[in-house]
Amino acid sequence: MKVISISNRKGGTGKTNIAYNLAVELSQKHSVLMIDMDPQMDLTYTSNLIMTTTVDILDVLYNQVTVEKAAVALKNNLDIIKGNENINQYEKDDETDDLKALLSEVKERFDYVIIDHPPTMIEASVQAIFATNIAIIVTQPERLAYKNIEAMMKDIKLINENIDVRILINKVDMRRNLTTKYLRHLQAEYSNILFTEYISISSAFPTSNDKRIPLRKLSWWPKVLTQLRKVMKEIV
Ligand SMILES: Nc1ncnc2c1ncn2[C@@H]1O[C@H](COP(=O)(O)OP(=O)(O)OP(=O)(O)O)[C@@H](O)[C@H]1O
Numbered sequence: 244m245k246v247i248s249i250s251n252r253k254g255g256t257g258k259t260n261i262a263y264n265l266a267v268e269l270s271q272k273h274s275v276l277m278i279d280m281d282p283q284m285d286l287t288y289t290s291n292l293i294m295t296t297t298v299d300i301l302d303v304l305y306n307q308v309t310v311e312k313a314a315v316a317l318k319n320n321l322d323i324i325k326g327n328e329n330i331n332q333y334e335k336d337d338e339t340d341d342l343k344a345l346l347s348e349v350k351e352r353f354d355y356v357i358i359d360h361p362p363t364m365i366e367a368s369v370q371a372i373f374a375t376n377i378a379i380i381v382t383q384p385e386r387l388a389y390k391n392i393e394a395m396m397k398d399i400k401l402i403n404e405n406i407d408v409r410i411l412i413n414k415v416d417m418r419r420n421l422t423t424k425y426l427r428h429l430q431a432e433y434s435n436i437l438f439t440e441y442i443s444i445s446s447a448f449p450t451s452n453d454k455r456i457p458l459r460k461l462s463w464w465p466k467v468l469t470q471l472r473k474v475m476k477e478i479v
């Protein structure tokens with residue numbers, strides 16, 4: 244089982260959309276569990292989870308329920324643990340087990356765990372990063388996003404020095420001069436951890452959000468889905 248965190252302290256870079264569609268693509272061949280760590284609960288809403296589900300990630304973190312019991316099947320091979328809007332108030336005490344230990348109980352059941360993080364470092368994210376094998380920092384080719392990467396990587400490595408940190412560039416618009424500039428910067432600085440494939444800016448994302456479906460269910464096959472599948476092949 245590989246645990247993948249989709250993370251960045253910068254908001255709106257596309258974390259939730261990437262987490263969801265990456266999970267859907269992985270679930271074509273593998274068994275996947277998604278976990279919503281964000282109090283905004285965007286991943287939970289994106290997944291169209293029937294809201295009658297009562298247990299959520301906070302119950303898991305407080306050891307009230309097992310990962311297995313909290314996981315709700317969305318379809319064949321794809322499960323989710325629902326988010327909680329108060330997760331930012333979560334504090335771990337010494338009595339409770341780490342998320343890492345809790346997840347190890349389902350290591351035979353799931354091939355991948357995809358965790359969607361909020362744009363801030365809350366204690367639940369710290370737990371998640373500690374349990375993570377691969378952290379994907381989703382960024383954009385622009386100055387503020389670029390400047391934030393170094394701090395983000397430092398935070399992650401401080402929590403888990405064995406983690407494999409990768410950078411994924413999203414919302415790439417080649418018609419903008421600044422895009423080329425920041426792509427060049429990123430390639431120069433992070434060549435060894437950057438995904439070779441980036442994700443273009445595309446109306447496929449807002450359209451799929453609006454229709455509440457994953458990219459692969461759109462009536463056309465968007466280029467960004469081909470790009471995302473290449474990213475997926477770099478991690479499987
Ligand atoms: N490649 C893309 N092209 C165009 N729009 C995109 C792309 N990726 C994401 N978006 C849009 O950007 C917005 C933010 O996306 P998303 O919610 O996935 O970001 P996020 O990083 O999870 O945000 P937050 O930090 O609030 O959790 C959404 O409206 C989404 O449709």
Ligand SMILES: [Mg+2]
Nearest residue numbers: 258259281285
């Ligand atoms: Mg999000």
